[in-house]
Amino acid sequence: VSAPSPDTPTATAGASSEDPLAVALVEEVGASHVLTDADLRAPFETDWTRRFSGTARLVVRPADTAEVVAVLRRCHEAGVPVVPQGGNTGLVGGGVPRGGEVVVSLSRLDELGEVDRQASQVTAGAGVSLATLRAHAAEAGLNYPVDFAARDSATVGGMVATNAGGIRVLRYGATRSQVVGIEAVTVDGRVVSRMAGLVKDNAGYDLAALLTGSEGTLAVITRARLRLVPSFGERVVALVAVEDIDAAQRLLAQVRAGAPSLEAAEVFFAEGLALVLRHAGGITPFATDHPVYLLLECAAHRDPTEELADALGEAAEVLDVAVATDGPSRARLWSLRESHTEAINAEGIPIKLDVSLPADAMVTFVERVHTVVAEVAWSARAILFGHLGDGNLHVNVLGADPDGHEVDDAVLRLTVQLGGSISAEHGIGQAKLDWLPLYREATDLELTGSIKQALDPAGLLNPGVLVPRPARAGHRPP
Numbered sequence: 148v149s150a151p152s153p154d155t156p157t158a159t160a161g162a163s164s165e166d167p168l169a170v171a172l173v174e175e176v177g178a179s180h181v182l183t184d185a186d187l188r189a190p191f192e193t194d195w196t197r198r199f200s201g202t203a204r205l206v207v208r209p210a211d212t213a214e215v216v217a218v219l220r221r222c223h224e225a226g227v228p229v230v231p232q233g234g235n236t237g238l239v240g241g242g243v244p245r246g247g248e249v250v251v252s253l254s255r256l257d258e259l260g261e262v263d264r265q266a267s268q269v270t271a272g273a274g275v276s277l278a279t280l281r282a283h284a285a286e287a288g289l290n291y292p293v294d295f296a297a298r299d300s301a302t303v304g305g306m307v308a309t310n311a312g313g314i315r316v317l318r319y320g321a322t323r324s325q326v327v328g329i330e331a332v333t334v335d336g337r338v339v340s341r342m343a344g345l346v347k348d349n350a351g352y353d354l355a356a357l358l359t360g361s362e363g364t365l366a367v368i369t370r371a372r373l374r375l376v377p378s379f380g381e382r383v384v385a386l387v388a389v390e391d392i393d394a395a396q397r398l399l400a401q402v403r404a405g406a407p408s409l410e411a412a413e414v415f416f417a418e419g420l421a422l423v424l425r426h427a428g429g430i431t432p433f434a435t436d437h438p439v440y441l442l443l444e445c446a447a448h449r450d451p452t453e454e455l456a457d458a459l460g461e462a463a464e465v466l467d468v469a470v471a472t473d474g475p476s477r478a479r480l481w482s483l484r485e486s487h488t489e490a491i492n493a494e495g496i497p498i499k500l501d502v503s504l505p506a507d508a509m510v511t512f513v514e515r516v517h518t519v520v521a522e523v524a525w526s527a528r529a530i531l532f533g534h535l536g537d538g539n540l541h542v543n544v545l546g547a548d549p550d551g552h553e554v555d556d557a558v559l560r561l562t563v564q565l566g567g568s569i570s571a572e573h574g575i576g577q578a579k580l581d582w583l584p585l586y587r588e589a590t591d592l593e594l595t596g597s598i599k600q601a602l603d604p605a606g607l608l609n610p611g612v613l614v615p616r617p618a619r620a621g622h623r624p625p
């Protein structure tokens with residue numbers, strides 16, 4: 148999966164601008180890394196979904212922490228807001244400008260330290276891609292456990308800033324569970340560094356945990372110290388066809404209890420599979436269509452196939468099953484799930500909602516979500532898929548006005564009514580900001596505002612993302 152590439156040409160940047168800020172930034176990072184021409188800015192101005200875009204004052208590409216410091220100081224002195232950007236694969240419009248900001252692209256901060264086998268940790272620059280990080284860990288015989296389909300473009304800085312989840316949260320937790328140290332630059336250009344990688348460190352507030360998931364609103368992350376886990380050589384993937392989401396959940400509970408090697412439990416539905424087969428290719432292993440598919444992966448040092456088979460047992464829920472143990476066959480089954488985002492994008496501009504639900508509300512949600520969408524957008528259809536093991540569903544609505552709010556409102560209200568969260572792993576960004584008061588209580592939002600005020604008093608870091616503006620704190624969504 149490729150994002151609109153932030154690694155587009157650097158040699159012919161538009162440093163000829165009359166903009167005094169551009170001139171100042173050229174002094175700091177060089178002319179080829181200050182992009183003022185519309186053509187050069189364009190890949191940084193529209194998000195992966197094409198739902199969010201805005202015009203940047205300019206794009207600047209610092210090379211290291213010192214240059215990030217210099218860039219932020221200059222912007223701070225000029226009172227100009229900045230939008231940090233990594234791989235631009237975020238799905239909530241958090242990394243693209245709203246209008247007039249400086250986009251600070253961190254993709255050149257791609258230094259990757261040697262793997263520390265003793266500590267099972269590695270230090271990575273904010274611009275290192277997930278795929279590069281995972282390959283680097285694998286070379287040392289270890290594994291970086293966060294993984295998801297945007298791996299070729301998503302960066303360490305973006306993953307930390309969004310607390311990215313993905314397909315292995317079930318076993319290893321999301322990004323916050325992997326971050327053991329962080330280096331970041333404050334809005335006025337001060338460096339805060341906690342990179343010792345101490346697993347136990349209760350000497351004060353956990354700034355690394357605070358910045359993880361802060362979506363570029365509290366500081367610009369420049370490096371992270373990350374935990375690595377053992378690399379399991381033996382893997383098995385099973386694609387199990389079931390009748391409905393209730394059956395999928397029952398089966399998953401049984402496998403969870405019986406197979407400690409379970410690493411991923413994903414779900415998708417017949418409508419989504421049809422789109423994948425149409426737009427992304429691939430073949431279904433089954434002779435007939437089924438309503439719901441549960442994809443399970445187990446990993447261990449010894450072949451976990453028997454453990455998974457025993458856990459599935461003779462379960463009545465299983466309508467059909469395909470099992471893959473070698474790499475290419477496993478990848479073929481996984482691509483049926485991982486191609487969903489791309490296949491949906493190929494069909495049109497989707498409204499993307501990423502919700503999590505308590506286990507006992509999942510069935511009701513899946514039953515009702517199609518109705519609530521149809522009530523507000525009769526021509527729309529909802530395609531569901533996601534990380535069932537984490538109670539996380541991605542609701543992608545096609546055929547509705549991407550600029551409208553009715554669909555978001557209907558789905559997010561249903562989620563909150565059922566005790567769920569309006570963002571499971573993608574964050575709030577611009578996309579969900581209006582609905583934050585629906586989910587977070589007033590005191591919660593006040594404290595959020597206080598933290599923002601303390602770290603970014605002038606509101607120059609990613610304004611319009613994650614933190615409701617003070618006047619809007621009590622605002623109710625449309």
Ligand SMILES: Cc1cc2nc3c(=O)[nH]c(=O)nc-3n(C[C@H](O)[C@H](O)[C@H](O)COP(=O)(O)OP(=O)(O)OC[C@H]3O[C@@H](n4cnc5c(N)ncnc54)[C@H](O)[C@@H]3O)c2cc1C
Binds near residue numbers: 231311367
């Ligand atoms: C096909 C596809 C599949 C995906 N699957 C998943 C999934 O399974 N799980 C999941 O969690 N996400 C998923 N995503 C969403 C996305 O990939 C993640 O949110 C990822 O963490 C974003 O990384 P990025 O480098 O592209 O960040 P960007 O999109 O560039 O930025 C995202 C946010 O982080 C901020 N930011 C970026 N870099 C920094 C930095 N250095 N310092 C401070 N703030 C920064 C930005 O301002 C923005 O608010 C998927 C996306 C796609 C396209």
